[in-house]
Amino acid sequence: MFIQLEVGWMNHPFPMNSFRISSHEQIRVLRDLGLKSVRHIPAKSTALAQTPSEALERMADVQPEQDDVGEPAVERLGRSTTAQAGVRALYNATQQRCRQRYQEAATVYESVCAGVQAAPQKVREQAESLVRACVAQLLEQGPYAVHLLADSLGQRSAGHAVNVLVLALLLGRALRMEARELCLLGTAALLHDLGKVGLPIHIAEPGAALNLSDMQRYQEHVGLSVDLGQRMGLSSDVLIAIAQHHEMADGSGFPLRLVGEDLSRCGQILALVNRYDRLCNPLHGEQALTPHEALARIFALRRECFDATVLGAFIRMMGVYPPGSLVQLVDGRFGLVVVVDALHSLRPCVVLYEPAVPRDEAPLLDLAQNDEVGILRSLKPAQLPRDALDYLLPRPRISYFFERALSPRDCGGSA
Missing domain, CATH: 1.10.3210.10 (Hypothetical protein af1432)
Structure with a gap:
């Protein structure tokens, strides 16, 4: 659903007054703002947009290591191994710098x-x-x-x-x-x-x-x-x-x-x-x-x-999910936000929990390049399953540095 807020931009935390709702967290923030109404723009809304209830129903039928059609993560990742290897190499080099x-x-x-x-x-x-x-x-x-x-x-x-x-x-x-x-x-x-x-x-x-x-x-x-x-x-x-x-x-x-x-x-x-x-x-x-x-x-x-x-x-x-935030995607998968691009701060890059692959090869998903997947909610460490928490290893201390934002051709669109 694409909406427009009829309030000043300083009265809400979103980057723009008009945007597409893609996560439960955005709904929660809108409710916390106490708005009585928002303007719905059907012409800009798409079939991919879901209400929080629809996203939760879909998640209930899917395990974190599977996508929405029940395809095993191993098969899905197998087809994108080459692309993910390139994205991972680029990410590792950026991390080193x-x-x-x-x-x-x-x-x-x-x-x-x-x-x-x-x-x-x-x-x-x-x-x-x-x-x-x-x-x-x-x-x-x-x-x-x-x-x-x-x-x-x-x-x-x-x-x-x-x-x-x-x-x-x-x-x-x-x-x-x-x-x-x-x-x-x-x-x-x-x-x-x-x-x-x-x-x-x-x-x-x-x-x-x-x-x-x-x-x-x-x-x-x-x-x-x-x-x-x-x-x-x-x-x-x-x-x-x-x-x-x-x-x-x-x-x-x-x-x-x-x-x-x-x-x-x-x-x-x-x-x-x-x-x-x-x-x-x-x-x-x-x-x-x-x-x-x-x-x-x-x-x-x-x-x-x-x-x-x-x-x-x-x-x-x-962004709403700064680097270091633990999140759950609308398809049920867990991840750790690792990069936020200033031009797409609501669509960060996430390291995914995929038990089918080694932790040091965990797939990276750039949400800015994948409109079909969004963040459902942010999580506290205690809300993650133990195996997912051990895999993602959220840092005991948060440390940041900046680097040139990658162009779309450099980034991994799906995982």
Whole structure:
């Protein structure tokens, strides 16, 4: 069913006001919005569109390893072995490049942390050189995609810094920032938690909830980061963004309880990206959320904490199912979202659970190239069968990097 929403685009999380309903999750989001009606456009609707009930009935008759006509997965995959081998090789090569660049960025951050007290000017040059390289790559390669990395790389603190760097730059680009602004944003994103180097490890990287006294010390890392940034000779724009990375648009943040109009654009971006990553990779003993859960919580419960334009751009960039989300397709199969293309964020690339093939050869399905299959719902790890969970191996820490978006001829259309 193709519909059009009769509300402003900032009042919903979908990339466009008109679109084809292809999943139960989209229905749930529409219901949560409290809309009394939507406009149905029959001319753009197709026979492939299904109501959630039809999709569930079809799924009830099919095992996850079979398609909708009952063909065994082994036979289906056998016919597409050559194509899948090419797609898998391309995906593995892209993963290797992303892993290498992620590891290089994590190494730079660890070097900055180790040397900032003794040689602040020197490590500033290291940080700024890394950011300039990332910005140049991001601006030169055209449409981009966000990739989930296969393994957690580097120390946890470095992983958070690199995740915030990557997502902040992608969001800045989506907001049409120019190269100079992106360099300022990227430097602030990489160094926003630098002040934690002066805190005890149980406060800087706690594995459990902090008491009031320790939480007050934890919050001091913002000022400490600004102090170190001043010693490094960072610009005032970078320092302001660092100072605001825990501020919220509704005044509920810290340390100054600023409100929306008091925040710089870079500060608004850092506040959102920092919060999203901490929901996926928590510090204080909270249970980690899947990327889909994190985005849904921000949109449903914390929307007023963030600038509306920035939040809308972030949702369109990451899609309803960001990389790292566990999903079930309308045909019953389980998968892990591994790539989201900014041009097709509601149709991500998914690694499928196919017990008939080895785990390291698991088929990849690009939903942007396959209109016949859609996502039925997102899942928590506990909702998957044990064998499917072991096969897909969702990451204990979510790590991202960006890469040029593949053209349709490069991608696997079906699996």
